[in-house]
Amino acid sequence: MTLYSAALEAESSPEDRCAVPSVGLPVWGRERPRLCAVRGNAGGTAQFFLWDLATGAFRQLTDAPHGVETGLVDPRGRGLWWYRDDEGTECGHWVRSPLRGGPAVPALPGMPGGSAEGLALGRSGLAVAGVGEPDGGYGLYAMRPGTSEVDTLRRSRNPLYVGGISDDETLVLYVHAERGDPQRPALRVITLDGATVADLADWPASGIEVQPFGSPFRPGGHEVLATHERHGLRAPLLWDPHTDEVTEIDTGLPGEVRARFYPDGRALLLHHRHRGRSELLRHTLADGRTTALPTPSGTVHEVVPRPDGGHWYTFSSAATAPVLYDERGAEPLSVPRTFHPASPVREILTPGEGGLVPAYLSFPTGQGERRPDGTAHPAVFLLHGGPHAADGDAYLPAAAAWNDAGFTVVRVNYRGSGDNGRAWRLAHRAAVGHTELADVAAVRARLVADALVDPGRCVLTGGSWGGYLVLLGLGTQPALWSCGVAENPIGDYVAAYEEEFEGLRWVDRAMLGGSPAEVPDTYAAASPLTYVDAVRAPVLVLAGHHDPRCPPRQVENYVSALRRRGADLEVRFRAMGHNTAHTGLGAESITTQITFVRSRVGTRPDTKAGT
Numbered sequence: 001m002t003l004y005s006a007a008l009e010a011e012s013s014p015e016d017r018c019a020v021p022s023v024g025l026p027v028w029g030r031e032r033p034r035l036c037a038v039r040g041n042a043g044g045t046a047q048f049f050l051w052d053l054a055t056g057a058f059r060q061l062t063d064a065p066h067g068v069e070t071g072l073v074d075p076r077g078r079g080l081w082w083y084r085d086d087e088g089t090e091c092g093h094w095v096r097s098p099l100r101g102g103p104a105v106p107a108l109p110g111m112p113g114g115s116a117e118g119l120a121l122g123r124s125g126l127a128v129a130g131v132g133e134p135d136g137g138y139g140l141y142a143m144r145p146g147t148s149e150v151d152t153l154r155r156s157r158n159p160l161y162v163g164g165i166s167d168d169e170t171l172v173l174y175v176h177a178e179r180g181d182p183q184r185p186a187l188r189v190i191t192l193d194g195a196t197v198a199d200l201a202d203w204p205a206s207g208i209e210v211q212p213f214g215s216p217f218r219p220g221g222h223e224v225l226a227t228h229e230r231h232g233l234r235a236p237l238l239w240d241p242h243t244d245e246v247t248e249i250d251t252g253l254p255g256e257v258r259a260r261f262y263p264d265g266r267a268l269l270l271h272h273r274h275r276g277r278s279e280l281l282r283h284t285l286a287d288g289r290t291t292a293l294p295t296p297s298g299t300v301h302e303v304v305p306r307p308d309g310g311h312w313y314t315f316s317s318a319a320t321a322p323v324l325y326d327e328r329g330a331e332p333l334s335v336p337r338t339f340h341p342a343s344p345v346r347e348i349l350t351p352g353e354g355g356l357v358p359a360y361l362s363f364p365t366g367q368g369e370r371r372p373d374g375t376a377h378p379a380v381f382l383l384h385g386g387p388h389a390a391d392g393d394a395y396l397p398a399a400a401a402w403n404d405a406g407f408t409v410v411r412v413n414y415r416g417s418g419d420n421g422r423a424w425r426l427a428h429r430a431a432v433g434h435t436e437l438a439d440v441a442a443v444r445a446r447l448v449a450d451a452l453v454d455p456g457r458c459v460l461t462g463g464s465w466g467g468y469l470v471l472l473g474l475g476t477q478p479a480l481w482s483c484g485v486a487e488n489p490i491g492d493y494v495a496a497y498e499e500e501f502e503g504l505r506w507v508d509r510a511m512l513g514g515s516p517a518e519v520p521d522t523y524a525a526a527s528p529l530t531y532v533d534a535v536r537a538p539v540l541v542l543a544g545h546h547d548p549r550c551p552p553r554q555v556e557n558y559v560s561a562l563r564r565r566g567a568d569l570e571v572r573f574r575a576m577g578h579n580t581a582h583t584g585l586g587a588e589s590i591t592t593q594i595t596f597v598r599s600r601v602g603t604r605p606d607t608k609a610g611t
Helices: 013-017 397-405 422-431 434-449 463-475 492-499 503-512 520-526 527-536 552-564 583-601
Strands: 028-029 034-038 047-053 057-060 072-073 079-085 091-098 115-121 129-131 138-143 150-155 158-166 169-175 186-191 195-202 225-227 235-240 245-248 256-261 265-276 277-284 290-293 299-305 311-316 323-326 346-352 355-362 379-383 408-412 458-463 483-487 539-544 568-576
Touching: 013 397, 028 072, 034 072, 047 079, 047 408, 072 169, 079 115, 115 169, 129 158, 138 158, 138 169, 150 169, 150 527, 186 225, 225 256, 235 256, 256 299, 265 299, 277 311, 346 434, 355 434, 379 397, 379 434, 379 463, 397 408, 408 434, 422 434, 422 503, 434 463, 458 463, 458 583, 463 483, 463 527, 463 539, 483 583, 492 520, 503 520, 527 552, 539 552, 552 568, 568 583
Parallel strands: 115 158, 277 299, 379 408, 379 458, 458 483, 483 539, 539 568
Antiparallel strands: 028 034, 034 047, 047 057, 072 079, 079 091, 115 129, 129 138, 138 150, 158 169, 169 186, 186 195, 225 235, 235 245, 256 265, 265 277, 277 290, 299 311, 311 323, 346 355, 355 408
16 A cells, blocks of 8 residues: 555645645664654544555554654564553653554553653663653653563653663663753763763753754764754764763854764764755764755755665755655655645844844735735734744745735744744743744834735734734734734643643743742733733634643633623634644634634725734
8 A cells, every 4th residue: 555545636725734645754673774654644643654665565553543743663673662642631651563563552561651751762672761740750761671660760850851772772861951941951871770970061051952762872882962052053062971071063054953873873964954944964073074965945854864874854845845855855755746835935034122033924825925906915923832943944734824815924933933043042031922022023013114014914823832922912012913813822821830741830930030939920921811901903712621731721711801801702622732633623723713814804904903
């Protein structure tokens, strides 16, 4: 069979953009690299499929109701380990699906359930996993070869994450936040009996990280490949935990760089991210030479070296949906090209309070910057989440759908966004929420001055942290926005803190300077609920009953306050968590948003919002 066995019809409506066929980056065991597991949405939810490169055959491996986000094949290529979370609560457990067939079985019996905090698998059968437990603690657990019992390696009240194990299975690396800031973490290497070998930290200036789900240890050795920010931008370094020697890798590149070892350990595959686009390069460790690799213009989402010295990567641009490429630009696994090309993006840089604010514009599908009569199109300011995510030249179903519906889409990398350096990423802490919105307002003012958006029909939309910014912006910048759509937002920051899982409380305490009990005025200043009486625009709120990140009670607190004022408000609660890999739910969400905005903003210019 093939992964997409039947040709799919092109979208009958712009709201179906999220249903375009796509595949993720395949995973495999290093001893059987021609037997892969690949994530695809062929059945309507993102599931893993066995992909036998020798025969081209596919077979479904997972069956989670809301889809599967994470999977890893053991080094011998016997089974796919994946995190089962049937309700979308991000509280589940690891299971293993045999690649040759059979039901999924518990992979780490006896390990407590909770949030997945990394997994590393050894050739002997050793497994090391991290878990964030419901009581707020974190655990590092190991299952030894030939046993079905798990041993506790470490327990902590601070967030931790498994980074990997060395090939000889004597060392374990994990990322931790023992200094209190998960956004500036440190590394620790321990033995399998839990003894500390070495620590590496750049606190308080910045953090040290490793790439998830791929061993950071040099193949066959103990050197660790990590990412630092000592000079303001993410860049690779090598660390020997036995001697504590650190070697920074100077690539001379202008943007942020992440890296993975090639299988022979003699070179690095670099992923360079600069001004919303990606570039791949090969860096030879012996002579320090960096060579550019062919990369199309757009975004590389994930990249991994192959055993033959090549590499595979997933790629998209604003105009083209995700695809899997190899180093030659060929498609090892093709998907049907039945979707309508989406609108490309144009980058603009706007002077703001903290420097130049990057933003990415895409205009209505098949149309120019302005309407035939010379007036500007209505605009949707589509704010990303995180807050440390980043927009760029990448395919986004919601953006394509809004363009299809006749709206100019503006994506802003406000202060707090990633891919623009440490100072930019942490700058929003000076006034959480308000800093980001100041940058959004600066971009809006510039586009109004350039007659590229209709000032009377500017819509503020976003999900997660972006949804939080929508609600905050409607209350603090009411003259700027004619309508708002917030998906899975924070509406009452204090109540959100009380209900969210402990890992996010750590993040909030780091961003805001403490807990609500310690800095109540700071939380009040950051909370949309504080400004609810100033909201003038119609509001659509979409939320999940099982959302552990932006829990439903705090959303209800906010919408109840709006209802008491008699606001123009629609609210939809869905039986889902914070995210879903179900294409039908995504299409329904986009359709609901467009229908609501069209009913409130209309099709003719007006002057309800200020300039």
